[in-house]
Amino acid sequence: MSLPILICDDSALARKQVKKSLPEGWDVEVTFAKHGLEAVEILRQQHVALLFLDLTMPELDGIGVLETIKNEKLEVFVIVISADIQPEMKKRVMDLGALDFIHKPVNRVKLTEILNKFGLL
Amino acid sequence: MSSQTITEDQRDCLQEVINVAMGQASDKLARFLETFVHLEVPNIELVSTKEVTDMLAVKYEQDAVSLVSQGFSGAEGLRGEALLIYSKINADEIADLLGYTEDEATHTEQLTDISSLLTTTFLEGLAEQLETALSYSAPRVMMLQEHGIAKMLEEKTFNWEYALKVNISYLVTDHSFNCDMLLLFPGTAVEVLKQVLDEILEDF
Amino acid sequence: MTEQLHGIILDQINAGVLVINSDMEIDYWNRFLQIHSGRGNDDVVGKSLFDVFPELPKPSLRRKLQGVFLLGTPTFSSWEQRHHLFEMPHSRPITTASQHMAQNCSFLPLKDEMGTVTQVCIIIEDATDVCFYQGELNTTMSKLEKSSRTDGLTQISNRRYWEERLSIEFSRVVRHGGHLSLIMFDLDKFKSINDVYGHQAGDHVLVETAKQLTDALRTTDLAGRYGGEEFGIVLPDTSLDQAMVVAERIRTRIADKEFTFEEQVLPVTISLGVTQFDLSQKNHEKMIAQADSALYKAKEGGRNRSVKFEVE
Numbered sequence: 001m002s003l004p005i006l007i008c009d010d011s012a013l014a015r016k017q018v019k020k021s022l023p024e025g026w027d028v029e030v031t032f033a034k035h036g037l038e039a040v041e042i043l044r045q046q047h048v049a050l051l052f053l054d055l056t057m058p059e060l061d062g063i064g065v066l067e068t069i070k071n072e073k074l075e076v077f078v079i080v081i082s083a084d085i086q087p088e089m090k091k092r093v094m095d096l097g098a099l100d101f102i103h104k105p106v107n108r109v110k111l112t113e114i115l116n117k118f119g120l121l
Numbered sequence: 122m123s124s125q126t127i128t129e130d131q132r133d134c135l136q137e138v139i140n141v142a143m144g145q146a147s148d149k150l151a152r153f154l155e156t157f158v159h160l161e162v163p164n165i166e167l168v169s170t171k172e173v174t175d176m177l178a179v180k181y182e183q184d185a186v187s188l189v190s191q192g193f194s195g196a197e198g199l200r201g202e203a204l205l206i207y208s209k210i211n212a213d214e215i216a217d218l219l220g221y222t223e224d225e226a227t228h229t230e231q232l233t234d235i236s237s238l239l240t241t242t243f244l245e246g247l248a249e250q251l252e253t254a255l256s257y258s259a260p261r262v263m264m265l266q267e268h269g270i271a272k273m274l275e276e277k278t279f280n281w282e283y284a285l286k287v288n289i290s291y292l293v294t295d296h297s298f299n300c301d302m303l304l305l306f307p308g309t310a311v312e313v314l315k316q317v318l319d320e321i322l323e324d325f
Numbered sequence: 326m327t328e329q330l331h332g333i334i335l336d337q338i339n340a341g342v343l344v345i346n347s348d349m350e351i352d353y354w355n356r357f358l359q360i361h362s363g364r365g366n367d368d369v370v371g372k373s374l375f376d377v378f379p380e381l382p383k384p385s386l387r388r389k390l391q392g393v394f395l396l397g398t399p400t401f402s403s404w405e406q407r408h409h410l411f412e413m414p415h416s417r418p419i420t421t422a423s424q425h426m427a428q429n430c431s432f433l434p435l436k437d438e439m440g441t442v443t444q445v446c447i448i449i450e451d452a453t454d455v456c457f458y459q460g461e462l463n464t465t466m467s468k469l470e471k472s473s474r475t476d477g478l479t480q481i482s483n484r485r486y487w488e489e490r491l492s493i494e495f496s497r498v499v500r501h502g503g504h505l506s507l508i509m510f511d512l513d514k515f516k517s518i519n520d521v522y523g524h525q526a527g528d529h530v531l532v533e534t535a536k537q538l539t540d541a542l543r544t545t546d547l548a549g550r551y552g553g554e555e556f557g558i559v560l561p562d563t564s565l566d567q568a569m570v571v572a573e574r575i576r577t578r579i580a581d582k583e584f585t586f587e588e589q590v591l592p593v594t595i596s597l598g599v600t601q602f603d604l605s606q607k608n609h610e611k612m613i614a615q616a617d618s619a620l621y622k623a624k625e626g627g628r629n630r631s632v633k634f635e636v637e
Contacts, residue, residue, distance in 0.1 A: 011137040012130065013322065056140065083144030086151055086158075104141040105250060149396050221385045230406040234389065241398035259401035259429060 002029040004047060008039040008065065009054035009081070014104070018052050018081060021108045023121060036060025036068075043074050050120065053098075055082040055089070066096035079114065081106050127167050127311075131318045136165050138321070139287060142246030149242050154218055159292040166286045167311065170275075173284050173303070177206075178271035184208040185266045188273070189236035192258040193244055199253060199313045201285075201306035203240045206270065207232070210300075218293065233260040239291055239302065251317050283308050341411070341449030344435070347394055349374045349387070352444060361413040361426070380412040393432050394442045402430040404452040405459075415453040427456035476550040478528060479535035487549025488609070491559045495609040498602050506568035508558040509616035510575070510597035513628040515554040518591060526586040527554075530593055533584055541575050557613070565601040565633055572597045572631040580629060596623035600634035 005028050007018045015032050022028065031048070033039035037059040042048065055062035062080060069076060080093045083104040090101045100114050115121045127135070143160040150158045168176075187207045194200035215231045219238075226234070237260045248255045264273060289302040306314060335342055336356040344353040351369055359366065368377065375383050389400050402410055404427040415426035429452045435444040474486030482490070491507070498505045512518070512530060519527040531554065538548045538556065547559040558575075560568050576595055584591040598620030606612055619634040626632065 011133050011140070013134045013137045083140040085144050085148045088157065104144060153392055153395050219385075220388050225382045226385045227406060230385075230402075233403065233406055234385075234400065237400050238392060238396070238398070241400075242396050245396075245398050257399055257401075259403050259431065261403075262406075 002027045003049050004029050005050045006031045006048045007052045008033040010035050010057040021106050021111045023112045036065040039065055040068050048076050051076050051078045053078050053080050134318045134322055138250045145246040146243040156293055161290040163287045163289045168286045174271040174274050181270050185268050186270050188264040189260050190263050191240045191260040193255045195253040195255045200310050204303040205236045205300050207300045229262050236260045343447040344444050345374050346444050393434050393445050397434045397442050400432045404456050427452040479550050481535045482549035484551050490547050492609045494561050504562055504564045505602040506560040506563045507612045507616045508572050508599050509620050510595045511555040513594045529586050541578050568599050572599050594629035596628050597631040
């Protein structure tokens with residue numbers, strides 16, 4: 001069975017970049033969300049194994065999504081992919097339960113390394 | 122003069138590369154200046170000269186501002202000018218921020234130094250993502266605590282019909298310091314930029 | 326071959342090229358610098374930048390260089406902000422007043438394959454000519470600016486500049502509130518003075534009046550020659566009553582002063598009209614019209630007097 005993953009970013013380019021950076025031949029089923037609110041709706045309705053999450057977004061930002069996941073005990077692994085790469089932000093995100101934090105721009109090497117680290121491949 | 126627009130895809134693409142460049146710049150600056158640097162998410166618009174001056178007239182009508190300009194140019198005619206606008210700045214704050222311990226640099230020198238740092242750090246990140254390299258001219262102080270920025274720009278700028286208005290606010294938390302950055306591109310350079318963006322979009 | 330060519334170009338180029346490493350030691354310098362700094366090659370390469378050039382502003386320049394190494398971005402120093410960094414004589418020793426070469430310096434990061442900045446290249450351009458001509462230009466511009474706003478005969482502000490200033494003050498009170506008053510005055514029976522004593526006497530009276538006016542006013546007040554024998558005074562932050570005091574002071578000063586021309590005593594008095602800003606005035610021209618109308622009343626009332634504008 002394919003692994004259900006969700007890519008949440010307000011930028012179409014960024015969503016495509018993440019999708020294109022996924023390891024080749026990885027059996028996944030990709031869903032997209034344009035902002036945090038849309039992501040939360042999807043997470044509530046269907047099972048998602050892994051969420052790639054941007055931080056700075058309209059409607060509901062990445063921090064808001066992480067808080068919702070925590071409060072509603074939604075079962076999903078989260079990898080944050082953000083342009084905001086200052087250490088303070090990384091700490092905040094990790095405290096909210098994210099698996100890891102990737103700096104934009106994302107690429108296949110970086111992403112594969114992290115997925116391997118957590119045995120997701 | 123053809124009327125210029127950028128498509129939603131191009132705008133989204135530019136917004137994203139600018140966000141990433143800003144993130145990288147704020148991280149680098151924070152480490153160099155040893156303070157937290159916050160860059161607000163910019164709003165990107167392609168606007169006419171008139172709209173830029175009107176906007177500045179409204180925003181800075183009451184204030185004496187300092188204006189620093191720095192030109193940049195890359196391959197294939199990608200070039201433009203970054204304008205940094207400072208209102209209500211405190212000379213001591215900038216010297217302190219830059220780490221100029223002894224009072225040896227004049228106010229205008231500090232202003233060009235901080236401007237150069239903010240501009241080039243950001244543009245280097247942008248250039249890297251656009252897979253180009255930029256050269257820079259030395260920053261020039263165009264106004265020093267003066268009124269009438271809109272009028273000044275109307276009189277002094279004549280080489281661009283359109284500007285890509287990228288308003289970036291730099292906020293430095295430990296210091297009461299912030300400024301706005303405006304990137305201006307002449308019409309021909311906007312065309313080049315659009316091509317570069319299309320190439321990035323095609324890759325994905 | 327190319328390396329040899331680069332070497333030749335670097336030694337021929339009319340700019341200084343200096344390369345330093347992250348320990349701030351000089352790795353390379355070109356012939357331009359050898360010639361202009363008057364130092365030998367052995368005293369320079371491998372030595373600390375700040376030891377070789379002790380005139381450099383160490384704390385801020387060190388910090389700037391740190392930025393280039395750490396951020397990988399260039400930085401600059403322009404003669405407009407700092408006349409020069411490296412003390413060197415310039416190539417125009419005869420025609421230029423300054424002793425040292427004015428400089429534009431660029432500090433460019435040199436990166437290895439990994440993108441790490443390993444060296445910084447400093448390019449030093451001679452800007453003495455630019456600096457010299459800019460100085461000349463500034464002097465000329467300020468002379469020109471002064472002459473474009475001065476009345477040739479009386480040496481006080483001319484009408485164009487005076488009215489521009491009035492309009493600026495007018496916009497200021499419209500926006501920020503506060504007081505603004507205006508005095509318009511002219512010389513009584515000036516035509517007769519010209520007719521009886523001659524135009525030279527008339528000119529003398531105009532010049533002397535302007536001089537008296539300048540001496541009598543506060544620094545914030547601005548007097549201008551409005552027309553032939555008519556003058557105006559802009560009084561910022563001044564109420565109508567205060568302006569009337571100023572008007573009377575000028576009137577008595579002129580009346581008491583003995584104007585003489587070729588040993589003849591000239592009968593000189595002035596009549597003044599005074600008004601102040603209020604919200605009913607649409608523009609500064611309206612203020613001038615009101616002061617003029619009060620001035621007309623002063624004439625009608627027998628001259629040599631000040632009259633404030635009143636709405637009829």
